[in-house]
Amino acid sequence: MKNYRQIFREKILPRLQKPTRYLGNEINAVIKEDKPLQIKVALAFPDLYEIGMSHLGLKILYHLINENDDWSAERVFMPAPDLEAILQEENFPLCSLETVTPLSLFDLVGFTLQYELSYATVLQMLSLGGIPLTAEERNEGDPLVVGGGPCAFNPEPLVDFFDFFILGDAEELLPQVLEILQKHKALPRKEKLLRLAAVKGVYVPAFYEAQYGKQGEYLGTVAKTEAVPKTVQRAVVANLDQAFYPIDFIVPYGSIVHDRLVLEIFRGCTRGCRFCQAGIIYRPVRERKPETLRELALKMVRATGYEEIALSSLSSGDYSAIDQLVRGLNKDLAREGVSLSLPSLRLDSFATGLAEQVQRVRKSGLTFAPEAGTQRLRDVINKNITEEDLLIAVKDAFANGWTAVKLYFMMGLPTETDEDLLGIADLAKKVVSAYKEVGGKGKPRVTVSVSIFVPKPHTPFQWFGQITEEEILRRQSVLKKALRIPGVQFQYHDAQTSILEAALARGGRELAPVIKRAAELGCRLDGWEEHFSYSAWQQAFGEVGLELAAAAQKQFAADEPLPWDHLDTGVSKRYLWREYQKALASEATEDCRQGCLGCGMALLLKEEEEKGVCSNASLD
Amino acid sequence: MRVWIKFAMDGALRYLSHLDTMRMWQRAVRRAALPVAYSQGFNPHPKMSFAMALPVGVISHAQYLDINFTKDIRAADLENLQQVLPAGLTLLGWRIVPAKIPPLMSLVRAACWEQKITDAEAVEKKVAQLLSRTEIMVERKGKKGLKMINLRPFIYDLTIKGQEQKLIMLLAVGNIGSAKPEEVLSLLHLSPNNSLCQTEILLGVGEALQSPLAVCLREKEVSLNAKANYYQLRQ
Structure with a gap:
C-alpha cells in the first residue's frame, strides 16, 4: 500500500496554511495503528476542523467506538480550500487524521448531519475520499456510508448518497450497528443492510420507495419489503445518567470555535417552542445526576487540562438541581483554576442569579433570546417569556456590571406582521432605557440579531412555507429603519442562505439530483459566506426542473403526505398539527412537565424501563 | 518555586505557533496537576513564559519554559509531566532559579x-x-x-x-x-x-x-541602581 502518511506529512503538510488542523496526534487522539481491528470507522464532519472539533456528538461517538478493542474510529473533516486544491492537483485522496488512511479504505464512513448547508460538502468529501457518490454505484469493497444527527430526521434529499441513516441517540444504537457489521463482515452489502434495518433507529432508504400519483403528486414513502418496519422509530437512550460520556476530549493544538470542555447535563427539552426541532427530536427530558456530573467534570479536567468547562443542554436553567450543581462544580473547579460557563440559559431562569454565579470573572456579554418582538407572536411560537422577564433579566445584568447584551430574534415567523417587527425595536429601546434606570454609566452595547425563520420537519411549523425573498428583504429594511437607536447595533442574516436551508430542510427525494449537480458546480462549505454561491444552487435546481424559491416556500396541506412521515421521532403528527392550530390562534401551551400533553413520546417509550419525565404520561 | 525547563519540539510540533505552544503547556501542567502559580486579577493566567518565540515550521532542541509554582516540586513531578506531553515534545533538563532573576526572555x-x-x-x-x-x-x-x-x-x-x-x-x-x-x-x-x-x-x-542551564545566577550582586547590573551572570 502506498505510504499515504509519509507523503502527506512530508510533501503536503508543509504547504498548508494551518497544518495543526491535520496533525492527527493531538492529546487524547486515539491511534490504533498496529492493532488487529475488525471494524474501522471514519467519523466525518462536513465542515472545517475548527467547527467539527467543537461538536459534542463527534466526541461522544469517537471515544465510544474506540473503547472497543476490535473497533477504531478516526476523524475526517472537510479540508480547507488550500488542502482541497492540493488533494485535487496531486490526486491524493481525502484521508483520516489519525493514521492518514483514505476514506475509501474504511468499513464504515459516518457523517454528522447537523445542518442542511453541509449537504454539498458531504458529497465533496465522498468524492475527495474516493468513494462512489451514490449507494447504488458502490461495490462490495467500498465502505458503507451512514448519516446521523438532526438532519437524519428528514434525510430524503440525501438518500441516493447514503447506505443507511441512524435516527436518535447513538450511544446504544451505534454499538449495535457495529456488532452486526462485525458479525456479518463476510456478507454482501445488501444482506448487511437487511440485518441493520431490523434495528430500531436504523433507516435503510433503499428498502423504501417514494410513490407518486398520476399528476406526479407525492403520495408517501413506503417499505418495499416486509423485512423492514413501515415506519422507522427513533432510538432513545432511556438512562442518560448511565450512558457513555467521554472524559478524554481531544485537545486541539490551534484554537477551535468552542475550545472548552462540554458537559451535557441533560438531553431533551419540553418547553415546546414551536419552531424548534431539537425540542421534538430529543424528547423526553433525561438528566444526569449532579454527583455523576461532578465526578465527570473533575475527570475531564484531569484528562485534558482544559481551563474552561461549559454546561450543555437545550435550556440549562431547567435542570432540576441547577443551583446545587453550579455551586458544587464551582467549588471543585475553582481549586483547579478552571472556569465554568453556562451558555444556554433561558432568560426567565436568569433572574435567579445563576448567571452571576457562573460568570463571576468575565462580564463581557450576555445573550438572551426573546425570539419575537410582541407577546402575541411569542404566544404563537410558544416562547413562554414576557417582556417583564426580559427587562428584569437585563436590569439584573446591568446592575451587576454587565454592559453588553445580545438579543436574538427571528423574522418571518407564521402570522408575523410589521407590528411584530416594530416590537423588536421597541424591546431594544426598553433595554437601553433599563440600563439608564439602573444607573449604568455611558451607553450599554445592545446587539439585536435577527435571523430568518426556517421551517423544519417534525415541528408544529413543518407545514408552513417560508416567506419570499422579496418579503424577507422588505421586512429587513423595516427592521433596519426601526433599529436606528443609539446604543443598539442591528445584525441580520443573509436571506439567500436561509432560503436554501428552507428548500433543503423540507425537501424529498426529488432533491438528490439537485444536490449532486450543486456539488458538481463546486458548491461546498455553504455555511461560509465566502464559499456560498446562491446562483450555483439556483442553477442546480433549474437544471433538474425545480425552483429553489418554490421549494423553500412550499406550503403543505393538512392531509398532504410529508416526505418524512415514515420517520417517527415519537411525537405524533396529530400532536404537531394541534400545536400548529393553537399557534395560529395565538394560544400558548405549557411545558409538559406541568401535565402531559399527549405528544406521543410515551408510546415510543412503552418498552423502555425508564421513561424520564414521561413515566407518568397519559396517552392521547 | 521558580524553574527553567528545557525541552525539544520535534516533528510535526514544529507547526505550533507561539500561542499554540503556550496553550499546550498551560493544559499540560493542569493535566499533570502541578501547582502552577496564577497571576492576580480578573482573568488569572498561569505564570509561565518562554525564552523566545520560535518561527512556525522550525524545530527546536532548546526551548525554555520559565515557570512559577506555588509549592516546591520534585524531579518525579517533572517525569510525570513528560507523560502528559504530546509526542514530539521531550523534556531535556531543568533547574531551580531565584525568584527575583528577571524573566528568562529578557x-x-x-x-x-x-x-x-x-x-x-x-x-x-x-x-x-x-x-x-x-x-x-x-x-x-x-x-x-x-x-x-x-x-x-x-x-x-x-x-x-x-x-x-x-x-x-x-x-x-x-x-x-x-x-x-x-x-x-x-x-x-x-x-x-x-x-x-x-x-x-x-x-x-x-x-x-x-547556556541557561549552565550559567551561574546571582541576584543583586553588583548594584541595585544600575539597571544593567541589577543581576549578574557569572560562570
Whole structure:
C-alpha cells in the first residue's frame, strides 16, 4: 500500500496554511495503528476542523467506538480550500487524521448531519475520499456510508448518497450497528443492510420507495419489503445518567470555535417552542445526576487540562438541581483554576442569579433570546417569556456590571406582521432605557440579531412555507429603519442562505439530483459566506426542473403526505398539527412537565424501563 | 518555586505557533496537576513564559519554559509531566532559579541554529565572503514600513561542519538587535528547509555566552541602581 502518511506529512503538510488542523496526534487522539481491528470507522464532519472539533456528538461517538478493542474510529473533516486544491492537483485522496488512511479504505464512513448547508460538502468529501457518490454505484469493497444527527430526521434529499441513516441517540444504537457489521463482515452489502434495518433507529432508504400519483403528486414513502418496519422509530437512550460520556476530549493544538470542555447535563427539552426541532427530536427530558456530573467534570479536567468547562443542554436553567450543581462544580473547579460557563440559559431562569454565579470573572456579554418582538407572536411560537422577564433579566445584568447584551430574534415567523417587527425595536429601546434606570454609566452595547425563520420537519411549523425573498428583504429594511437607536447595533442574516436551508430542510427525494449537480458546480462549505454561491444552487435546481424559491416556500396541506412521515421521532403528527392550530390562534401551551400533553413520546417509550419525565404520561 | 525547563519540539510540533505552544503547556501542567502559580486579577493566567518565540515550521532542541509554582516540586513531578506531553515534545533538563532573576526572555542574547546543506564547499566559500564584510544591509519590515538595517553585527559566527553537511549559525537575539536564521540563509542563497533547528539559546555573561542551564545566577550582586547590573551572570 502506498505510504499515504509519509507523503502527506512530508510533501503536503508543509504547504498548508494551518497544518495543526491535520496533525492527527493531538492529546487524547486515539491511534490504533498496529492493532488487529475488525471494524474501522471514519467519523466525518462536513465542515472545517475548527467547527467539527467543537461538536459534542463527534466526541461522544469517537471515544465510544474506540473503547472497543476490535473497533477504531478516526476523524475526517472537510479540508480547507488550500488542502482541497492540493488533494485535487496531486490526486491524493481525502484521508483520516489519525493514521492518514483514505476514506475509501474504511468499513464504515459516518457523517454528522447537523445542518442542511453541509449537504454539498458531504458529497465533496465522498468524492475527495474516493468513494462512489451514490449507494447504488458502490461495490462490495467500498465502505458503507451512514448519516446521523438532526438532519437524519428528514434525510430524503440525501438518500441516493447514503447506505443507511441512524435516527436518535447513538450511544446504544451505534454499538449495535457495529456488532452486526462485525458479525456479518463476510456478507454482501445488501444482506448487511437487511440485518441493520431490523434495528430500531436504523433507516435503510433503499428498502423504501417514494410513490407518486398520476399528476406526479407525492403520495408517501413506503417499505418495499416486509423485512423492514413501515415506519422507522427513533432510538432513545432511556438512562442518560448511565450512558457513555467521554472524559478524554481531544485537545486541539490551534484554537477551535468552542475550545472548552462540554458537559451535557441533560438531553431533551419540553418547553415546546414551536419552531424548534431539537425540542421534538430529543424528547423526553433525561438528566444526569449532579454527583455523576461532578465526578465527570473533575475527570475531564484531569484528562485534558482544559481551563474552561461549559454546561450543555437545550435550556440549562431547567435542570432540576441547577443551583446545587453550579455551586458544587464551582467549588471543585475553582481549586483547579478552571472556569465554568453556562451558555444556554433561558432568560426567565436568569433572574435567579445563576448567571452571576457562573460568570463571576468575565462580564463581557450576555445573550438572551426573546425570539419575537410582541407577546402575541411569542404566544404563537410558544416562547413562554414576557417582556417583564426580559427587562428584569437585563436590569439584573446591568446592575451587576454587565454592559453588553445580545438579543436574538427571528423574522418571518407564521402570522408575523410589521407590528411584530416594530416590537423588536421597541424591546431594544426598553433595554437601553433599563440600563439608564439602573444607573449604568455611558451607553450599554445592545446587539439585536435577527435571523430568518426556517421551517423544519417534525415541528408544529413543518407545514408552513417560508416567506419570499422579496418579503424577507422588505421586512429587513423595516427592521433596519426601526433599529436606528443609539446604543443598539442591528445584525441580520443573509436571506439567500436561509432560503436554501428552507428548500433543503423540507425537501424529498426529488432533491438528490439537485444536490449532486450543486456539488458538481463546486458548491461546498455553504455555511461560509465566502464559499456560498446562491446562483450555483439556483442553477442546480433549474437544471433538474425545480425552483429553489418554490421549494423553500412550499406550503403543505393538512392531509398532504410529508416526505418524512415514515420517520417517527415519537411525537405524533396529530400532536404537531394541534400545536400548529393553537399557534395560529395565538394560544400558548405549557411545558409538559406541568401535565402531559399527549405528544406521543410515551408510546415510543412503552418498552423502555425508564421513561424520564414521561413515566407518568397519559396517552392521547 | 521558580524553574527553567528545557525541552525539544520535534516533528510535526514544529507547526505550533507561539500561542499554540503556550496553550499546550498551560493544559499540560493542569493535566499533570502541578501547582502552577496564577497571576492576580480578573482573568488569572498561569505564570509561565518562554525564552523566545520560535518561527512556525522550525524545530527546536532548546526551548525554555520559565515557570512559577506555588509549592516546591520534585524531579518525579517533572517525569510525570513528560507523560502528559504530546509526542514530539521531550523534556531535556531543568533547574531551580531565584525568584527575583528577571524573566528568562529578557536575558537571552543569542541563539544557535543549524541546517543541513548539500554542497558544503560552495556554502563555505559564501560564508567566508559574508563574514569578511563589515556591513550587510538588509531590508526589514517594521511598524513604519520597510527599513534598512546592518545585519553584520548580529551574525556572531557561521561555521560549516563538512562531514555532517551542516551549517551552524550563531546569531544575536534580544533588544540590542537580532538576526533571523532565514535572513542569513537567504544571504547564502539558501532557504530554510525541514532540518532547520534551534540547537541552543545563550545568555550574555560579560563577554561570554552561556547556556541557561549552565550559567551561574546571582541576584543583586553588583548594584541595585544600575539597571544593567541589577543581576549578574557569572560562570
